Amino acid sequence: MGPVRLGPGAKAALVPATVQVGAGFWGTRRKVNAHSSIPQGPGLLESAGNLNNLRVAAGAAEGAFQGAYPFVDSDVYKWLEAAAWQLAQGAPGDGGPLAADVERIVSLVADAQQPDGYLNTWFQLLKGGERYKDLRWGHELYCAGHLIQAAVAHHRATGRRQLLDVAVRFADHIDSVFGPADSGKPLDGVDGHPEVETALVELYRETGERRYLNLAGYFVDRFGHGLLGGEAYCQDRVPLREATDVEGHAVRQLYLLAAATDLATETGDAGLRAAAERLWSAMTATKTHLTGGLGAHHDEEDFGDPYELPNERAYCETCAAVASVQWSWRMALLTGEARYSDLIERTLYNGFLAGVSLDGERWLYVNPLQVRDGHTDTGGDQSARRTRWFRCACCPPNVMRLLASLAHYLAGGDAGGLQICQYVTGRYTAEGVTVRCETDYPWQGVIGLTVEEAPADRTRTLSLRIPQWCGEFRVRCADTAYDQTDAPVDDGWLRLERTWAPGDQVVLELGLEPRLTAADPRVDAVRGCVAIERGPLVYCLEQVDHPGGGLDDIVLDTTRALTVEHRPDLLGGVTTVVAAGHRRRIPDAGWWPYRSAEGAGAPPAGEPLALTAIPYYAWANRQDGSMRVWLPTS
Amino acid sequence: MGPVRLGPGAKAALVPATVQVGAGFWGTRRKVNAHSSIPQGPGLLESAGNLNNLRVAAGAAEGAFQGAYPFVDSDVYKWLEAAAWQLAQGAPGDGGPLAADVERIVSLVADAQQPDGYLNTWFQLLKGGERYKDLRWGHELYCAGHLIQAAVAHHRATGRRQLLDVAVRFADHIDSVFGPADSGKPLDGVDGHPEVETALVELYRETGERRYLNLAGYFVDRFGHGLLGGEAYCQDRVPLREATDVEGHAVRQLYLLAAATDLATETGDAGLRAAAERLWSAMTATKTHLTGGLGAHHDEEDFGDPYELPNERAYCETCAAVASVQWSWRMALLTGEARYSDLIERTLYNGFLAGVSLDGERWLYVNPLQVRDGHTDTGGDQSARRTRWFRCACCPPNVMRLLASLAHYLAGGDAGGLQICQYVTGRYTAEGVTVRCETDYPWQGVIGLTVEEAPADRTRTLSLRIPQWCGEFRVRCADTAYDQTDAPVDDGWLRLERTWAPGDQVVLELGLEPRLTAADPRVDAVRGCVAIERGPLVYCLEQVDHPGGGLDDIVLDTTRALTVEHRPDLLGGVTTVVAAGHRRRIPDAGWWPYRSAEGAGAPPAGEPLALTAIPYYAWANRQDGSMRVWLPTS
Structure with a gap:
């Protein structure tokens, strides 16, 4: 049982296996998720106002809309989905407290739904009930998608229909509104943030109602035709079937590709399958960070050019890592190929897991591969410091739902x-x-x-x-x-x-011998550097392990062997990799940092220094400071 | 005659000399400015709606506010300033047509001013006359600053007082509104975008009215106290006197520092002088691109961390280059030190001049040091392609005013x-x-x-x-x-x-032997690369000169000599530098671009290739394509 259940006519190489996760690495992380992250969700959603928005929409409370974005309802739905998957496999206290929270919040959602099935508190409370007037930014169908996914999870986990009925009503409403120009339906359009498409395929799988599959197919093929203004950001520059590379907002691109893969799986659509395979290869070969992180730019949260993979400005949104796992898993099911699970492994152990602290209480929205000495942190969602919750709180419940449903992605x-x-x-x-x-x-x-x-x-x-x-x-x-x-x-x-x-x-x-890894020479950001890896884990240095100076001057000596040490005491128990290196002794360069290249060889080396590397996923769990994955070799 | 005229009690090491610029490099660029860029200003300001906003504010026309930002008036003022400096030294056609445009637009400005001196068409037309309610983003004093600078230029150039009278009325109005809490004035606050401060010092210099100097000093010292919410972006995180590094939005930081330097010059304020010297050194040593470009991030247009100097995501706003020249010149006057003119030279010939096309008709807002093969350009203001005008059109008239007043910055x-x-x-x-x-x-x-x-x-x-x-x-x-x-x-x-x-x-x-230049090893973005320079010019490769492939695979051979060739036919006449190199032959790496560092030496070299480097300022004047300043050496 999990997020994907293939339909009866699916053309898939694999079906998801049933897996029970026991103790061990992921067992520990899932325990933290079950005992800490998920139980804190209702309180955080209450204090951020998400739940009260639902109450106000239902007429059960007074108050103004709270939240900065039109998609705050989706935080509730993602939490519900996480909680449902958790209930399916045993929640703390026999699941009673969690189940009670879930049913309470499901009722809030149901009560907030309008008679014709529509549900979005931003538009109900702030926009006087206006609907579908701002598809580019309104996120109404995006929220619907997360509602549907939560409802499917809730139904699969508990057998209860209350939330599924809400989702079906909303989906029927959407199906009555959206369709091709010649369909006689009022609106030919798509949502600026893909998400409802993959959800509709799953609703078809859950209910057997083929209209939802058709609606998903209609939506997927209407991107790229200028309905949203033609921007790459919201996947509207070019139809997916014609695209040659991933582009635009990373999460939008990945959710859309997950839906395209679902459709190819259920319908055998060869064009969508070819597009998905082509774009997956282009993405991994030229736009994926070593950690599996995706998205190069803070500005627009989007993919950059091929090989544009910055370190300190890596965006690598935690949600993009979640979306990458979701999409790659659909590719793995469709094709049976191992490489999709290779990327899933890399993403899970690195770019994804770094998004949540070891105690399950603090989060990273962006996941840089470098934090410089003297880093000026702007705080907020895009901070390189862990945060208790975000103004745009998309990532935390996304992490929760993936960890709670992790068993689904393993075999x-x-x-x-x-x-x-x-x-x-x-x-x-x-x-x-x-x-x-x-x-x-x-x-x-x-x-x-x-x-x-x-x-x-x-x-x-x-x-x-x-x-x-x-x-x-x-x-x-x-x-x-x-x-x-x-x-x-x-x-x-x-x-x-x-x-x-x-x-x-x-x-x-x-074989788990630690390795030094280099990048394609076109990845300009890491020229002259190597990264330490061991097994599926990418390693990094943190300043706290290297007193006496910063990390900007660190040089790794590649001629000396790497050694490993398991440290049960450290960061919940990690195997460290120790390398030899030194800090450069850079003479004072005055006011201008550029010099003649002649004789600009390596600056004098300082005292030898043991470099202690920790797994990247465990960074930012001690004191603030600098960090780096890629290490200069001279 | 120019933007800075020291007051009678100024503690400056230098006074600006009188310089007449003849033929030659800058003579040509200034001629294009005078014959092409500046004359096109009124038409562009008309079609973008800036001038009509003034007419509507004056009650002389009907219509809605046009423009996306509250600071569109400043485009008009900067153009007026440019035109005034041009009139001062001879404009085409004996200056008659330009003078007529100037007087016509000065009258538009004067007519739009409100009886009490206030003037801002955004607030007058869109906000029902609301004032100073959104100091963080409203740009009212910012626009006032550009109005004052235009008025000073107009008065110095023509001897006419009409615009100066407008500026004085506005300045008096501002002085009646803003002041310390104990002054009895209604508002203790600063503008989210520094600019009025340096303008008020100049208005003091022009009029002798010391209130303006005092008001400038008050404003400069009120940044950093949380009046704007405490953000580094608008220079409000820390008082300038306590700052140890440049931070936040680059143009905001630089305009504020120009004002601090003006104040130190006029008042002998040692604390402000020390801050300005300290921040200039920190900026140039750790946050300045080779081109003199400033600003590392697209997001927030701000300075990054020390040594965070990306190439393709260099922001290097053209306005920041203008502001850098303006600030450094004030430092040169204050101290008499050569290094400030070193940076001015580097900025003028590279990061600044790249902002305008050779024909003076197209512009760059951002000035990257690299454009990759297959670059996906998003268009708009932040495009890596030249644009006829911008939605946020701050840069073009800023370039015009600096070129028109260039003689002022030379001696x-x-x-x-x-x-x-x-x-x-x-x-x-x-x-x-x-x-x-x-x-x-x-x-x-x-x-x-x-x-x-x-x-x-x-x-x-x-x-x-x-x-x-x-x-x-x-x-x-x-x-x-x-x-x-x-x-x-x-x-x-x-x-x-x-x-x-x-x-x-x-x-x-x-000596103008071409040079290969390397960066401080902490500048991660250019590790393993060199740049070609000759004299004050930074060079770059453009794809159009290297048929048969892109630039992402180019490698420079540092063991072979550089040769120079002057090409009168090319790009208005440039000296090219030719280097030896090759394109890497990178084997197909499959779907994952990271490999074991062992044996990951340089990929096989292709055929030898002559690399033709052109001056960076002249890039993007032929067909679109890739470009790079920093060249890998292996």
Whole structure:
């Protein structure tokens, strides 16, 4: 059970497997989400005014609209979705307190809905009920999309229909209003922020009502025709089917692509599939930060040019990381290809997870790869310091819903058996095969798999993803042993086919030697630098670990070996990587920092310095200070 | 005659000299300004609605306010200032047509003024006469400042008082409204965009009315106390006297510093002087692009962190270059130090001049140091393509007024004689010394100076600035010859003291060997790169000169000599620098652009390629395409 449930005619290579996540790395993060982040949601939504807006819209309270944006309702819906996924797998206190919060807020939403199905408190309270007059910025269908996703989650998790009925009424209303010019419907238009499209596909999947699928298809194909003014920002410059690269606001682009992939999956639309594959490859090859982060510009929160991947001004909005996982997972289901789960892994462990503090109470909206010494922080949503909540609070509940539904993104079943995409301690089930997994990944590379259930009468294939970053691995399956030189690896998948019996064991050991990574030379921002990685984790330096100076002058010595140390005491338990380096001794340059290149070799090195790198996801959990992922080598 | 005329008690090291600019590099650029840019101003201001706003405010026309910003009046004032400086030194057609335009528009301004002196068409037409309710964004005093500067220029240039009277009435009105809490005046506040402060100092200088100087001093010291909400953006985070670095919106910071320098000059205020010197040094050492461009971020148009100097996202607003010249010139006058004119030279020839096309008809608002292959341009004000006019049209008339008053920024007189800060063909006069200068600088390094007038009864010092970039030079003065090893150079000034006679000659020859320049290693954006410079000019590559591929893969070979060629046919006549290089042959990297650093040496080199560099100021005058200043060396 999770955000994607394929329809009966879906043309997908995989169906999502059933996964129970146990203890371990993600178990810990999900526990914090369940015990800290999600329970705090109602209080934060109350104090920010989101819930009262619903009450006022319902006539149950007095007051002015609170909030700075027309999409504040969506914060409520994303929280509801997160809570629903959490309820589905056990919430603290047997789920009672959380379930009560959920039902209370579901009722607030239901009460705020207008008789014809419309619901948006910004327009109901501030705009005198005006509707669909500002599609470019109004976010009415965007909010509807999040409402629908929450309703589907609530229905799948609890079996209760109250929120689903609200969503269906709203969707029917939208379907009565929007359509092609020749449809006789009042409006031919799309929302400036894609989101309702993927939600409508899921509502079709949940209800079987094909009108929702058709409406999603209509919307997806109406972007790029100037209905929103033709701007790339809101995906209106060029039709998706003709696009050659990702562009515009990153989250908008990614939600639209998730919908296109859903449609290609349900309808077999080859043009949409080709566009999605083309754009995914272009994005990852030229517009993705090492952390999986997406979005180069603070201004417009958008993608930059190819290879424009700045460090301190990386935008890498946390919501874009969530959206990237959602889209890549749909691609993984559609195609069965491993590379989509490669990007999901990288994003989950780095660009996504950095968005929430280790205690689950503070957030990053943007996720830079560098914070300079003496950084002047402007505060606010785009701060490089963690914040309790945001004026534009889209990211926190987005993180909550992805963590609460994480089990959904980890494995799939294909015609031949079970594909394990991500390694977590827990239990995976698909196609009649159940496998128990035990691992201390990503700290240790050993992944122990035990078959608990399998059909006795036929072979099944256990497909294990060999991560794209992995150079060396070993695998033992029954009495056979392979390594990277002779294992049956097919485009990222180690395929183990046999007639499995309960108790059969597979031990996969991924080599976790720390690595130094360089970028394509066209990534100007990191020329002359390397990054430290280990397994799926990108590492960074933080100032707090390097007293006696800042990080702007740090140089990594690439000739010396990297060493690892597991530090259970540090940041909830992390494996650090220690490298050799020094600080440059830069002579006072006076008032002008540019000099003749002749003789401008490396400045004198200072005392040798041990550089202690921590996983990027754990940065900004101690004192404020500088940070950097990419380290100069001279 | 020019924008700064020191008051009788000023504590300045220099007074502006009188300079007539003849033919040559700047003569050509000023001719384009006089014949093309300035004459087109009234038509553009008419079609953008600025002039009609004034008519409507005067009750002389009907119509709605036109324009997107509350500061559109300032476009008119800056154009008037430019036109006035142009009239002062001869405009096309004996100045008749321009003078008529000026007087017509001055009358429009005068008619729009309200009886009590207030004038701002945004608030008069759109806000029902509401005043000073939105000091953070209203720009009322900002516009007043530009009105005052235009009025001072008009009075100095024509001797006519009509616009000066308007300015005085407005200034008196402002002085009656704004003051310290204990002054009994209605408002204790400052404008969110500094500008009126430096203008009020000049109005004091023009009228002798000390109230204006005091009002300027009050305003400057009220920034940084939270009156505007405490944001760095509008210079309100910290009082200038306590600031340790430039911050916030670049133009706001620079205009405020110009005012602080004016105040220090007129009042001897040591605290303001110290702040200005401290902030200038911090800015140039850590926040200035090679072109002299200022401002790192598109978002907020502000300064970034120290050494945060991106290339393709350099903001480097043209207005910030204008403001930098204005501030540095005030510092040069106050201190007599050469380094301020070093920065002025660099800014004029590069970051400033790139803001206007060679034909004077198209503009850049932002001035990036790189445009990538396949750049997606969003258009609008922040485009990397030249534009005929802007929605926010602050830059074009700012360029016009600086070019029209350029003679003012070239030389000064000190107690001992004449300081030549910038070398142009023309005639320099100060302290009884007149020197004729003939030069083909910056294409040639020879600067011939002939004394035309000098006191016969005493020595005078002719001070010649040896530019900060200059490694080798020779000078002949009468029968003495020096070079860089033995010339009497004192902190950037070559001091030649003697009793000069008409006909005496000095020949200075600055070495113009092209140079490769590297940045401080903390400037992450250009690590592993060099830039080509020659004399005061920064060079760049443009795609149009490098057929057969883009610029993202270009590598410069630093072991091969640079050669120069003067091309009278190219871009109005430029000296090109030709370097050896190649394009990398980057193997297809698949979907992920990051690789193990081991063995990630330079990719294979392609065929040798001659790289033709043109002066940066001349870029974007041919077909659209990629461009880069900083060139990778491997």
